[in-house]
């Protein structure tokens with residue numbers, strides 16, 4: 001009697017230990033209902049032999065419930081790495097047979113999609129990692145898969161956008177994909193979304209692409225820069241939209257003009273005056289409200305030897321006044337005053353800028369009325385540059401496009 005009691009309690013303890021073991025394995029692997037039968041370590045690989053806990057299955061043919069096993073097959077499945085080891089699951093898979101209709105079918109495994117050799121969570125991990133500015137090759141290596149397999153995951157995502165946003169931004173970037181130096185990017189600057197990437201910047205291609213959107217006449221604002229000659233095309237494609245010139249883009253022209261004059265002056269003046277140009281690039285472009293007393297003295301000295309720089313700097317400061325306008329009306333008055341002064345400045349560099357501003361004044365003034373810029377697209381372009389660098393170029397356009405769209409989802 002005492003002996004049978006001891007055996008009973010031993011069984012109970014063993015059962016409890018076994019449950020604890022399965023529980024620990026489940027928590028460690030984060031896979032539900034698996035029974036691990038063996039674990040082997042080979043160099044940088046962890047081989048886990050396992051099978052599923054037995055469950056009832058519905059017959060896919062007649063719907064009858066069964067757990068009857070016909071035979072077992074071994075399948076090799078790659079999983080996310082454990083402690084830095086590539087993990088390989090050796091799954092002993094059951095093939096059931098329906099006692100009612102005789103249909104044979106594989107047991108269902110939650111973590112493994114049909115006909116796949118990677119667990120769901122590997123696919124998910126790759127999907128997330130593809131949002132980083134990393135090369136496909138490096139992501140594939142991390143996940144113990146080939147680059148084409150990793151690429152397949154991104155090829156399956158549907159990036160089609162059916163509608164154009166009310167505020168549309170357009171810009172180009174140097175992508176060097178499929179024999180085209182420049183690619184075009186369409187974005188929604190209001191909701192921070194990439195709408196699409198176009199294979200080149202040719203007008204007929206942009207037109208063809210935009211025409212496919214049925215709601216193009218609902219576009220209210222188009223943000224763009226002054227290069228690329230898109231204005232006419234944008235007016236044609238979006239007849240009800242106002243065009244806004246990106247603020248950073250037109251403001252930058254002033255800095256460029258000032259810098260060109262600075263370089264010319266430095267070249268023109270003899271060696272003797274060179275010391276006056278020390279830090280001059282930085283000082284001329286620095287926000288004047290942040291200039292120290294020392295900075296001001298240095299600039300005054302510079303202006304004493306270079307009259308053109310003095311005039312150019314005055315125009316830069318005057319444009320700050322334009323930028324600080326509170327409304328369109330005020331900006332219009334200040335801008336036209338600035339254009340006039342720039343044209344009378346006897347500075348060819350600024351004369352050129354004034355002509356550009358005159359030509360684009362309506363679109364520049366629109367930027368005082370609406371808060372949209374191409375700042376978001378600039379951000380995209382920076383990430384594209386990183387992606388290109390880490391991938392040593394992205395020659396295939398479609399993959400390039402998909403990567404950008406995916407990265408910018410974040």
Ligand SMILES: [Zn+2]
Nearest residue numbers: 059062098101
């Ligand atoms: Zn059946």
